Amino acid sequence: MTRSAGGGAVPKGRSRRNFAGTRPVMDDVARLAGVSKQTVSRVLNDNPAVRAETRESVLEAMRSLGYRPSRSARSLASGRTRMLGVISFDAARYGPASTLTAINTAAQAAGYLVSSIALDTADRDTVVQAVDRLSAEGADGVIAIAPQRRVGKALAEAHLDIPLVVMDNALGDDTPMVTADSRGGARLATAHLLDLGHRTVRHIAGPTGWTSAERRAASWRETLERAGAEVPEPLVGDWSADAGYELGRRLARDPDVTAVFASNDQMALGALRAFHEAGRRVPDDVSVVGYDDIPEAAHLLPPLTTIRTDFQEIGTRSLRLLLARIDGRTDTGSRRTDAGSRQADTGSTTDTDTDTATDPVTVIPAHLIVRSSTGPAPA
Numbered sequence: 001m002t003r004s005a006g007g008g009a010v011p012k013g014r015s016r017r018n019f020a021g022t023r024p025v026m027d028d029v030a031r032l033a034g035v036s037k038q039t040v041s042r043v044l045n046d047n048p049a050v051r052a053e054t055r056e057s058v059l060e061a062m063r064s065l066g067y068r069p070s071r072s073a074r075s076l077a078s079g080r081t082r083m084l085g086v087i088s089f090d091a092a093r094y095g096p097a098s099t100l101t102a103i104n105t106a107a108q109a110a111g112y113l114v115s116s117i118a119l120d121t122a123d124r125d126t127v128v129q130a131v132d133r134l135s136a137e138g139a140d141g142v143i144a145i146a147p148q149r150r151v152g153k154a155l156a157e158a159h160l161d162i163p164l165v166v167m168d169n170a171l172g173d174d175t176p177m178v179t180a181d182s183r184g185g186a187r188l189a190t191a192h193l194l195d196l197g198h199r200t201v202r203h204i205a206g207p208t209g210w211t212s213a214e215r216r217a218a219s220w221r222e223t224l225e226r227a228g229a230e231v232p233e234p235l236v237g238d239w240s241a242d243a244g245y246e247l248g249r250r251l252a253r254d255p256d257v258t259a260v261f262a263s264n265d266q267m268a269l270g271a272l273r274a275f276h277e278a279g280r281r282v283p284d285d286v287s288v289v290g291y292d293d294i295p296e297a298a299h300l301l302p303p304l305t306t307i308r309t310d311f312q313e314i315g316t317r318s319l320r321l322l323l324a325r326i327d328g329r330t331d332t333g334s335r336r337t338d339a340g341s342r343q344a345d346t347g348s349t350t351d352t353d354t355d356t357a358t359d360p361v362t363v364i365p366a367h368l369i370v371r372s373s374t375g376p377a378p379a
Helices: 026-033 037-044 052-065 071-078 094-109 124-136 149-158 182-195 211-226 241-252 265-277 295-299 311-327
Strands: 083-089 113-119 141-145 164-167 177-180 202-205 259-262 287-289 306-309 361-364 366-369
Touching: 026 037, 026 052, 037 052, 083 094, 083 124, 094 113, 094 141, 094 311, 113 124, 124 149, 141 311, 149 164, 164 311, 177 182, 177 311, 182 211, 182 259, 182 287, 182 306, 182 366, 202 211, 202 241, 202 265, 241 259, 241 265, 259 265, 265 287, 265 295, 311 361
Parallel strands: 083 113, 083 141, 141 164, 164 177, 177 361, 202 259, 259 287
Antiparallel strands: 306 366
């Protein structure tokens, strides 16, 4: 137990009342420490200009009064709201949902709240309205999970006046971008099937206009061309298991199809069912590779070979980059790698995967996870 200013016993660790009978405020701390309110503000903001003995005096006054700075007090002290905005699209899918969870976890650890806006459409007006709303709420910065090219175009036209980090979409300026290595992942998937002796690889692609889908399809095609293999027309889906099933039924009718690379695990799952219903055994007759490594992939029958994307790292790295921009640091932690490099011993890749050579880009490597859905080509 300790004593309050009025002499009464107050349980340690609980906020005490000041002389006016209310909870202690910054003015009370300043008065007890014998400093100005501005000095208390500087201590709250960890200003290095405050002398050590003055800082300790202010901290001791805070402890004595049981003062707990509110979020608004910290905002006044730092000029920040300690609130971040996130704009996401198709947030129910595994990738965006996992990334958003990682952002929230990292933001909480850094002492920030997150205000999220999930958009169903990617037109310019909708994106601009989301940006305006987050700006009006006082967001210190914004992360945009922008998987479609038109979203990137809309963000570029929105002229956001606070720090911005974008996922999967290069805006053509110095805006940091964090992206998974879609090109490298597709290259690993396609090369894995070719190495098993398959003459070519059919591709169930993601929807047109999605940057990751386009990069995976382009890399699949390039890998086949470099190997001198036939390049069949890709079948375009919509990321859903239903699309994978319908497209898989078409592929199952072609006896020459022995290897399929789907642009995500959900479409691969639908294709597995289609092959099963058609009597095409996986992997004896047809090998299937997915993408993303969803939690269920290891428990399918057969367990799915896939490309693992580290969505946790993507979300954490994006948050770190945004906080660096907010702090005004020029070293944002962006990482560049040599385009097209492949680490064969670990089944992982790194790839700059950018639209221009000058974009500040952080690339998260892809990893090939080999399970039972792939095997040697039929004799």
